[in-house]
Amino acid sequence: MVESVVSVENLQIKFDVSVPLLSRLLKRKPKTYVHAVRGVDFSIKKGETFSLVGESGCGKSTVAKLLSGLHKPSDGSVVFKGHDLVSLSRSKLKEVRRGFQMIFQDPYASLNPRWKVADIIGEPIDLFGLADSKQHKQAMVIELLHQVGLSGEDRLKYPHEFSGGQRQRISIARALASKPEFLICDEPTSALDVSVQAQVLNIMSELQEKLGLTYLFISHDMSVVSHFSDRVGIMYLGRLVEVGEVADIFNSPKHPYTKMLMEAIPSMDEINKERTPVSGEVPSPLNPPSGCAFHPRCPNATHACASESPVLRDLGERSVACLNV
Amino acid sequence: MDDKQVILSVKGLCLEFSHRKGAIKALRDISFDMCQGEILGVVGESGAGKSLTGSAIMGLLDDSAAITAGEIVYQGQRIDNLDDASRQALRGKEISAIFQDPLTSLNPVLTIEEQLTETILTHLPLSQSEALEKAIALLEEVGIAQAAERIKQYPHQFSGGMRQRIVIALALCVDPFIVIADEPTTALDVSVQSQVLQLLKRLCKQHGTTVMLVTHDMGVIAEVCDRVAVMYAGEVVEIGKVHDIVKHPQHPYTVGLMDSIPRIGVRKKRLSQISGSMPRLTELPCGCKFHPRCQFKQFGCDTTTPCLKQTTTTAVACLRDISIEEHI
Amino acid sequence: MNDLIATQEPSLKRRWGAKMTDIVSSVWDSDIVYSLRNSKVTIVSFIVMAVILILGLGADLFAPTNPFDPTSFSLFDSEIPPVWTDSGDSRFILGTDIQGRDVYSLLLYGVRISLMVGFVSVLLSLVLGVVLGLISGYFGGKVDALIMRIADAMLSFPTIMFALLVSGVARGIFPKEMHGDISVYVIIFSITATGWMQYARTVRGAALLESGKEYVQAARVMGSSSARIMFKHILPNTISPVLVIGTLHIALAVLTEATLSFLGVGMPPNQPSLGTLINEGNQYLFSGQWWVVLFPAMVLVVLALCVNLVGDWIRDVLNPKLR
Known part of the structure; x- marks a missing residue:
């Protein structure tokens, strides 16, 4: 039994999207909430890559932000190495925080444009007090730059002097500066070109091997996920609909939504393939369908699907949330 | 390619941006033909000049950009040197466009009806009621249910995929000969992308419209295109039938690009990658623009700029004369 | 050994020389200097502004007499017109x-x-506005609402009216002999209190935008404190519009001060500002001493115009969209 680094139980978050107080009182409208994450459970084992996949609005990025502490969950728990992050005191939280870091999607927005690379990578070193002296800090920065395939001289430049892929490497170096075990990667390659994406993914898997990192990988790109992850969770409207080993999910999807996703991926092996795509789009999370959120688009929906909300059931190797599986 | 009539051809197109530190050569010697009814994919990484090529054909260039050489010939007539008025007439009527973001390509304060009928009435000799009929029929064709009622709505009342369908209807409403689709599905989710691509493909085949599909996604190319032009740093490096490009690429860049795409079901330890990144247009290398990143680089690559040569399958701009498959 | 030094020295010197030329040429070539070189109006405004600034700051050096020293002038010399008129006196260039x-x-x-x-007053409003704007934009919610409503309320006071009010209150509180001394503080307070809102609003907007960006999120994930994020991360990215507003605000503040002094609630006659001079000169305009009012008025107009033109140029240079 490999120990789990992170486990998440019944994670939920509601965002208040009400109109301002005065107009709400005048129009006698109640407060409105978006239930962005509606009860998510998973755990990530040490050294593995767990991916969350789904279309926009499914809440996958929100889960990443909940785990990283950028949002406070409305309900549920996030347990990182035995510490419940939700109930932890501030000082203790800072200590635990060293253990996990985040890599962001947009390499142009994730680095402060007015800071030099040395300061960007040095920030976590300063914050966690990891270096004894200026020389030590500089040596650490150079070492980190080497680790992601950049040269030590690059520390004196500003972010705008780098290409998208190089910036993402700087972002990774910053995340690694506090020597974390767990990295939350929110669409780290979706803003990059494919040839550069390959470079970044390769660096990430090299680092995983070398440093024994655990990844939570958020992506909407199925092919990247199938290449990069060990286990996959498919999300739809704030819930996990299917969780399993990557090969199982991609080769024999069980949930109708997973099937639909797999069907829609453009394929380079079957050129000019004729398809009959599934109709419909993801409904607004403001007003999700009753019962199983997927039932209005589901080809095998029954009457029960409209009223009963399925839970994630364990089917041995994988779990599926569908009444008809 | 041979049996079909060429509808538009770009010949040796060079485009420069004026900059006080010297001209930036954003497109260099671009040549390709578009045949009646085909879907030509233009693929490349960001900064390769693929969108710029589309804008040049549309005649929607910035003031700072200037075509310095070459010509764009549409149905036997040169169009790159036309005056603004005739260009404008051509643009709405015979060559139209679909852009990436469906949110910004529709006017938010006009109803769908107003936008569609206005475009139709500007270019076609129809009455108001005929235009409305045509608009409704088009909306039904792009798969919008209850088109007669929904046409009275505003863009924000539609979802992203529906909006992109409306944009397609808007592009096709005057029966253009050529549609330039610039990353039409990039902003969409994968399931909706699939719907929109199939729709675009079906409509263009039905209407016999020629499409130039600009994208960075090889998967999209493989899905809908007949032929593909691969662009790198402002040049076309390879052009050929989609099957040949995807299955048997000849140019080292195309090969690298294909290998760096992760494939579903194929779990490799490492993805093969092209080292480095595309040069900035201000710091282009001499000779072949790809040679600093090329793994098949040979003597002369850093001095001689290769031109497109027809091989048995695709046309390739590379100095090597043996195919890469033989090389490996 | 000596040989070694002898051979090295010129090369070292040459390298330094080359480095300096490099720096000079890179500055000369930089976008900002380039845009300055291409704008004749801005160059002229800059020079005029600099001349006025230097003359004003070095008044002790450049002024032939000290007008604050009662022994340096005499009533016998009163009402002499400028030097180029028939009855001018060579001691008093402008009369x-x-x-x-x-x-x-x-x-x-x-x-x-x-x-x-x-x-x-611009510096004070800038600091106040930037700090409040950062707090407002970064924390949002109730704090934001409170600060912005105060700003809205302050925006509804015209500066002049506010200064008259403050001045009235101050005159009521302080004894009469202090009125001359407090007037400068009254003016500065009035301009600051009615001027910080535009900084606060601008910075709030920019901070709101920057807070959503991923580098700020990254800093939060690292556990940076709010103050560190606000001042070290967000502030440098919001400062350029503030500089533009600041420059334009200086012209406005100088004009406001002049207006207040002209109205008599500004600087007292024994510490005359441009506005006080215009006010005094205005009384003699119809008795023929036009030079007393004309020159201060001209300097005021030229100064405000130049500062505004330079401010406009800075705005254009710093705004990447207009480039």
């Missing part, structure tokens, strides 16, 4: 006022006081 003070010296000291009041 003298009713008390016999040299108008040119008065002008320099007046510029100094006007600029001082302008700079100080």
Whole structure:
């Protein structure tokens, strides 16, 4: 039994999207909430890559932000190495925080444009007090730059002097500066070109091997996920609909939504393939369908699907949330 | 390619941006033909000049950009040197466009009806009621249910995929000969992308419209295109039938690009990658623009700029004369 | 050993020389200097502004007399017109006022006081506005609502009216002999209190935008404190519009000060600013001493115009969209 680094139980978050107080009182409208994450459970084992996949609005990025502490969950728990992050005191939280870091999607927005690379990578070193002296800090920065395939001289430049892929490497170096075990990667390659994406993914898997990192990988790109992850969770409207080993999910999807996703991926092996795509789009999370959120688009929906909300059931190797599986 | 009539051809197109530190050569010697009814994919990484090529054909260039050489010939007539008025007439009527973001390509304060009928009435000799009929029929064709009622709505009342369908209807409403689709599905989710691509493909085949599909996604190319032009740093490096490009690429860049795409079901330890990144247009290398990143680089690559040569399958701009498959 | 030094020295010197030329040429070539070189109006405004600034700041050096020193002028010299008129006196280039003070010296000291009041009040409103704006934009919610409503309320006060109000209150509280001394503080307070809102609003907007960006999120994930994020991460990215507003605000502040002084609630006659001079000169305009009012008024107009033109140029340079 490999120990789990992170486990998440019944994670939920509601965002208040009400109109301002005065107009709400005048129009006698109640407060409105978006239930962005509606009860998510998973755990990530040490050294593995767990991916969350789904279309926009499914809440996958929100889960990443909940785990990283950028949002406070409305309900549920996030347990990182035995510490419940939700109930932890501030000082203790800072200590635990060293253990996990985040890599962001947009390499142009994730680095402060007015800071030099040395300061960007040095920030976590300063914050966690990891270096004894200026020389030590500089040596650490150079070492980190080497680790992601950049040269030590690059520390004196500003972010705008780098290409998208190089910036993402700087972002990774910053995340690694506090020597974390767990990295939350929110669409780290979706803003990059494919040839550069390959470079970044390769660096990430090299680092995983070398440093024994655990990844939570958020992506909407199925092919990247199938290449990069060990286990996959498919999300739809704030819930996990299917969780399993990557090969199982991609080769024999069980949930109708997973099937639909797999069907829609453009394929380079079957050129000019004729398809009959599934109709419909993801409904607004403001007003999700009753019962199983997927039932209005589901080809095998029954009457029960409209009223009963399925839970994630364990089917041995994988779990599926569908009444008809 | 041979049996079909060429509808538009770009010949040796060079485009420069004026900059006080010297001209930036954003497109260099671009040549390709578009045949009646085909879907030509233009693929490349960001900064390769693929969108710029589309804008040049549309005649929607910035003031700072200037075509310095070459010509764009549409149905036997040169169009790159036309005056603004005739260009404008051509643009709405015979060559139209679909852009990436469906949110910004529709006017938010006009109803769908107003936008569609206005475009139709500007270019076609129809009455108001005929235009409305045509608009409704088009909306039904792009798969919008209850088109007669929904046409009275505003863009924000539609979802992203529906909006992109409306944009397609808007592009096709005057029966253009050529549609330039610039990353039409990039902003969409994968399931909706699939719907929109199939729709675009079906409509263009039905209407016999020629499409130039600009994208960075090889998967999209493989899905809908007949032929593909691969662009790198402002040049076309390879052009050929989609099957040949995807299955048997000849140019080292195309090969690298294909290998760096992760494939579903194929779990490799490492993805093969092209080292480095595309040069900035201000710091282009001499000779072949790809040679600093090329793994098949040979003597002369850093001095001689290769031109497109027809091989048995695709046309390739590379100095090597043996195919890469033989090389490996 | 000596040989070694001898051979190295010139090369070292040459390298330094080359480095300096490199730096100079890179500055000369930089976008900002380039855009300055291409804007004749801005160059002229810059030069005029610099001349006025230097003359004003170095008033002690450049002024032939000290108008604050009652022994340096005499009533016998009063109402002498400028030097180029028939009855001019070579000692007083721009003539003298009713008390016999040299108008040119008065002008320099007046510029100094006007600029001082302008700079100080702009600096204070800038600091206040930027801090409140950062807090407002970063924390949002109730704090934001409170600060922004106060800003809205302050925006509804015209500066002049506010200054009259403050001045009235101050005159009521402090004894009469202090009125001359407090007036400078009254002006600065009034301009600051009615001027910080535009900084706060601008910075709030920018901070709101920057807070959503991923580098701020990254800093939060690392556990940076809010103050560190606000001042070290967000502030440098919001400062350029603030500089533009600041420059334009200086011109406005100088004008406001002049208006207040003209209305009599500004600087007292014994510490004359440009506005005070205009106010005084205005009384003699119809008795023929046009030079007392004309020169301060001209300097005021030219100064405000130049600062505004430079401010416009800075705005254009710093705005990447207009490039």
